[in-house]
Structure formats: C-alpha cells, structure tokens
Amino acid sequence: MASKLVQLQSKATQASHFLTKHGGAYYKQLLEQNKQYIQDPPTVEKCNLLSKQLFYTRLASIPGRYESFWKELDSVKQLWKNRNELRVEDAGIAALFGLECFAWYCAGEIVGRGFTFTGYYV
Structure with a gap:
C-alpha cells in the first residue's frame, strides 16, 4: 500500500x-x-446582464421545444400504429436507445450514491 x-x-x-x-x-x-x-470590460453589471439574457433566451425557447416534443411524440405514435411495418433496423435502434437510457440512469444512480455500487459506505 x-x-x-x-x-x-x-x-x-x-x-x-x-x-x-x-x-x-x-x-x-x-x-x-x-x-x-x-466581454470587455468584465464588470459585475455586464455579467448580470449576460446572465439575464441567457435565462430569458432559454425561457423564450420553451414554446419551440414544447412544439418539437409533441411532433416527436406524434411520430412515435405513428410508428406504434404502423408497428406491423416496422423494420428490424428500426426496432434495433429503438432497443439500443432504451438500453442507453437505462445505462445513463444506472450511471446517475451510482454517481448519486458517491460512486458506491452497493449504496453503503464501507
């Protein structure tokens, strides 16, 4: 050691x-x-202005994101309705996406527990 x-x-x-x-x-x-x-000069006022610009720009982008989400959901609904015509490649991509989401969930859980696999500190 x-x-x-x-x-x-x-x-x-x-x-x-x-x-x-x-x-x-x-x-x-x-x-x-x-x-x-x-930004020049690097003042506190300029930083506050940029912070507010970022916040309100993100806030203004919510309606576009909301619309994109519903379009994506509608396309998934269409795929589900036509699942008899679904190709093996599409099903494989969907399965890989689901597996990736699960892996990120597991990684987040491990990080959240302080990088312990059992959840207990030894």
Missing part, C-alpha cells in the same frame, strides 16, 4: 510540474482562441 502511495505522489508531482510549466501558455492560448466570446 505504501508503494502505491509513493507512486501516486510521484504522478501528482509530475502533473504539478507539467501544469506549472505549460499551464500559463495553455491559458493564454485558450483565451486568445476564444476572445470573440469575452
């Missing part, structure tokens, strides 16, 4: 040295590449 701790400390030290050497340059490069998204 002690050797694992020394190994972990060594890796952490290497990562720390890498970040101190290359972190500043990466930060500057990242800001330079994305300067079109930076």
Whole structure:
C-alpha cells in the first residue's frame, strides 16, 4: 500500500510540474482562441446582464421545444400504429436507445450514491 502511495505522489508531482510549466501558455492560448466570446470590460453589471439574457433566451425557447416534443411524440405514435411495418433496423435502434437510457440512469444512480455500487459506505 505504501508503494502505491509513493507512486501516486510521484504522478501528482509530475502533473504539478507539467501544469506549472505549460499551464500559463495553455491559458493564454485558450483565451486568445476564444476572445470573440469575452466581454470587455468584465464588470459585475455586464455579467448580470449576460446572465439575464441567457435565462430569458432559454425561457423564450420553451414554446419551440414544447412544439418539437409533441411532433416527436406524434411520430412515435405513428410508428406504434404502423408497428406491423416496422423494420428490424428500426426496432434495433429503438432497443439500443432504451438500453442507453437505462445505462445513463444506472450511471446517475451510482454517481448519486458517491460512486458506491452497493449504496453503503464501507
């Protein structure tokens, strides 16, 4: 166990040295590449304005999302009505989608329990 701790400390030290050497340059490069998204001057008022713009823009998009949801639901209803004509490929895609949703649910449950598989802290 002690050797694992020394190994972990060594890796952490290497990562720390890498970040101190290359972190500043990466930060500057990242800001330079994305300067079109930076608001100047960076004031509290500007941040509040952008926050409100994001909130109300998302709020304004709800009717469009609502309409899209009902269109999607109608297409699923049509597929269900014509399920006799359903191809194997379509059924396979639907099964994979359901399996993926279940897997994300399970992953969320595991994360929610603090990455324990039993739900108990040992």
